[in-house]
Amino acid sequence: MSDLVQIDGSLGEGGGQVLRTALALALVTRTPIKITNIRAGRKKPGLLSQHLASVNAAVAVSQAEVRGNAIGSGELYFSPQDIRPGSYHFAVGTAGSCTLVLQTVLPALSLAGGPSELTLEGGTHNPFAPPFDFLAKTFLPLLNRMGPTVMAALRRPGFYPAGGGKISVSIMPVSSLTRIDIPGRDELKACAARAMVSRLPRKIAERELAVIKKELAFSPLQLHDEEITDSPGPGNVVSVEVESEHVTEVFTAFGRRGVPAEEVALEVVAEAGEYLSSGVPVGKHLADQLLIPMALAGGGSFRTLFPTRHTTTNIEVIRKFLSVDIEVGASDENTSLIEIKPI
Numbered sequence: 451m452s453d454l455v456q457i458d459g460s461l462g463e464g465g466g467q468v469l470r471t472a473l474a475l476a477l478v479t480r481t482p483i484k485i486t487n488i489r490a491g492r493k494k495p496g497l498l499s500q501h502l503a504s505v506n507a508a509v510a511v512s513q514a515e516v517r518g519n520a521i522g523s524g525e526l527y528f529s530p531q532d533i534r535p536g537s538y539h540f541a542v543g544t545a546g547s548c549t550l551v552l553q554t555v556l557p558a559l560s561l562a563g564g565p566s567e568l569t570l571e572g573g574t575h576n577p578f579a580p581p582f583d584f585l586a587k588t589f590l591p592l593l594n595r596m597g598p599t600v601m602a603a604l605r606r607p608g609f610y611p612a613g614g615g616k617i618s619v620s621i622m623p624v625s626s627l628t629r630i631d632i633p634g635r636d637e638l639k640a641c642a643a644r645a646m647v648s649r650l651p652r653k654i655a656e657r658e659l660a661v662i663k664k665e666l667a668f669s670p671l672q673l674h675d676e677e678i679t680d681s682p683g684p685g686n687v688v689s690v691e692v693e694s695e696h697v698t699e700v701f702t703a704f705g706r707r708g709v710p711a712e713e714v715a716l717e718v719v720a721e722a723g724e725y726l727s728s729g730v731p732v733g734k735h736l737a738d739q740l741l742i743p744m745a746l747a748g749g750g751s752f753r754t755l756f757p758t759r760h761t762t763t764n765i766e767v768i769r770k771f772l773s774v775d776i777e778v779g780a781s782d783e784n785t786s787l788i789e790i791k792p793i
Contacts, residue, residue, distance in 0.1 A: 612683020
């Protein structure tokens with residue numbers, strides 16, 4: 451067991467990413483941690499339901515000693531034991547993201563001594579978290595290239611604010627992760643747009659796709675609308691999928707009360723358009739996700755857009771646990787090359 455690592459939760463962007471990254475790496479390295487000022491940079495600081503669910507999931511897979519695991523807590527002590535693969539059920543209890551709960555325990559279970567089966571309930575498509583489609587189509591294929599076999603299935607969508615979504619995940623681990631490098635995007639293979647509505651008029655999805663057709667010059671065959679019938683509450687999600695040789699990127703915007711469908715569509719058009727014009731293979735959100743597995747592999751590299759505060763904060767937390775050097779070099783004023791090297 452390593453020495454206690456103390457982390458100021460107000461570090462960098464000061465949100466839940468600090469907590470999740472610290473928990474994930476504490477599990478893998480069996481390092482006790484103490485986090486103070488949890489989510490100090492948010493309007494409602496301290497642990498909310500989805501953060502507490504991440505803590506409790508980390509406790510369950512490691513039989514950890516924990517103090518401060520309560521709603522609103524601004525301080526947490528967490529000391530993990532050996533990782534225990536198996537069957538687990540984790541429920542956020544609100545529309546909080548269950549993909550973020552998975553993010554917390556996935557690195558450790560991908561390196562565990564046996565397979566695991568997870569059922570996670572909560573929000574599957576909500577703002578400020580990776581939606582299920584990004585997890586399944588963008589992140590997991592790259593993680594699987596590093597060695598483990600992780601498969602995810604959407605059993606029931608859950609939108610903000612009702613939640614009620616459900617996903618299942620199977621994990622076949624490996625003893626160590628293999629380095630990958632993603633130097634360029636290569637040729638585009640396909641692009642598509644999808645708009646989903648739950649308990650809302652289908653016309654909303656049609657209006658969103660009309661904007662994407664015009665702004666990104668998509669053909670009718672690239673546009674798909676879908677009406678969800680098994681989600682507990684109303685919701686609207688529009689996404690653009692960009693498939694290239696080695697990476698499939700998914701960009702998403704969420705409908706919300708008082709915002710016209712056209713404005714929601716323009717949000718995803720802007721994000722996808724920035725990515726398409728940049729020539730890089732890795733988008734902003736994927737850059738955040740790749741850092742932990744690449745660091746655990748002891749190396750890796752990728753070209754991406756100029757790093758967000760989430761990315762730079764993640765780098766700072768990773769450096770507290772692993773002997774890796776993470777270099778962020780500017781390719782130009784809008785793009786960067788991120789390289790992870792062993793020290």
